[in-house]
Amino acid sequence: MTPPTQMSLPRRPFDRSIALMRFIVVLLFVLTLYGFTALETGGVNMADAWSMLADNAATLFFRPALANVTVSELLVSLGVTIGLGFLTTVFGAVIGFGLALASALNIAPVWLSVLVKGFTAIVRAIPTVLWVLIFAVSAGLGSVAAVLGMTFHSAGYLIKAYAESFEDVDAGSIEALRAGGADWWHIVGQVVTPSAMPALISWTFLRFEINFSTAIAMGAAAGAGGIGFDMFMASGFYLNIREMGAFTYAILIFAVIMELIATRLQTRQTHR
Template identity: 30%
Template sequence: MWLTVQIALWGTTLAVLFAIPFGLMCARNVSPVWLQQPMRLLMNLLRSVPDLVIGTVFIVAVGLGPFAGVMALALNTGGVLAKLFSEAVEAIDRGPVEMRRLPLLFTNSQNMRQFGQEFLRPDFTHLDLYVSKMWLTVQIALWGTFLAVLMAVPFGLACARNTAPVWLQQPMRLLMNLLRSIPDLVVGMLFLVAVGPGPLAGVLAIALNTGAVLAKLFSEAVESIEAGPVEGVRATGAVRLQEIIWGVLPQVAPLWTSYGLYRLESNARSATVLGLIGAGGIGQTLFETINSFGYNQVSAIVVVIVVAVSLIDFLSQIIRSRLL
């Protein structure tokens, strides 16, 4: 377990170092268009490629071991953080573990050359199958995110200091922390035992984990609202529920929607990974293709995943720009 924590720490550290410059380059208010647009496309690509595929690339490059996990986490998390960092920069006020193996990335070129020759020639023979499996994966992400939002709204309000009493707020925060700390794969395996293999297990796993994440984000948004509108509603003699409906929700609705859309994009990738344990979608096809060393087919599947996640990201950006 300590080794796993070290992998996470090193991966996150490298991801932050990676995300700071790329986040700045992706921000519209600090980077020119000719640099910003290619950087955004690159970050979309890194976020949309599943961790498993990136890990496989580094295993081919540097061999088995924790270092491959560190680099896979760093690259994927760096893409995610770069997006978050760039959005934070755009939102600012416009006014006044085995790091010694790093050289193997450049010296172990024979394996990478063989891998790259096949990976750069995608085989779209079974494109219809890949598209249908990807659509199933998107449906899993949509249903999981929808159920997560339904779960996060009441729990987010119950976790906020300014809308819930202490005796309710503290247990709810502990419960949400517990649900967030359990990996998606573990939750998915529990639901596989309960309901059997298939998309439903993936939907429930995403809903539970994402619901806890959104509950935390929703509660922080509620705690940062202005007290004036709530006090105005209270002055009319409104009860607690009416204060929340008319004083709290109008202030947090745009931010909540933005969080939900971001998690939808993230869940499209998570649903791919859950397919590896039999939770349906394109992940199972990807896992079987990797095990058979069919890197031409793996490349085609990755292209389908990248296109789908990029479309989701593009649509969510349009919706967020209209709301915020």
């Protein structure tokens, strides 16, 4: 073996994309710093404002208390919001499953797949809140518009997610069943669905989380009721930060429980 003649690393050749990326990061950093100095604060004393913010946050998180609703009313409200999230996820999942079968390229004809994928791309491009407002035109602002709008966007989202899960199914096992004389429904029921099941479950849970938080926002924004509406009343109408805190904790506890269930379900699915 000959000893190395050069001890230093050769220079890395100039890479335009990396250089551009660095330039953009530095530029954004400089702009952010400039933004702080140029901030128009009006008559607000920034030091006072920060301490008040800390004060309010402390009240919100450390001194939660109910005032205008009882515990049972809180639970009912939470139930309404969960219900809204759950219902729209179930509707979205059923529609999503059906149309995903029509758009997964390994089991659907290309023309149908392109048609469905194009349509769902448009549905997803419009945010959930806008769908709710669109349906509010005919259904009026309220729970009906919220259910319709959220279902629409959930379906669009789940069609894409499910279809991609279907497309990941091993082409060989589909071929094996076709070779044995299985028809299209057999392949869907016996290969595609069981193989994609863990992915379907995790996508559905993820969408339920999204729908739950959207349902909170819709409670206030679209008057769909539930804990979102109660929060809106507590903050905007009664100006009661402590009650806001109680609602926040109720939502947080439910989110944590849901997360635990999702994790358990997923580990069970992958380990079976």
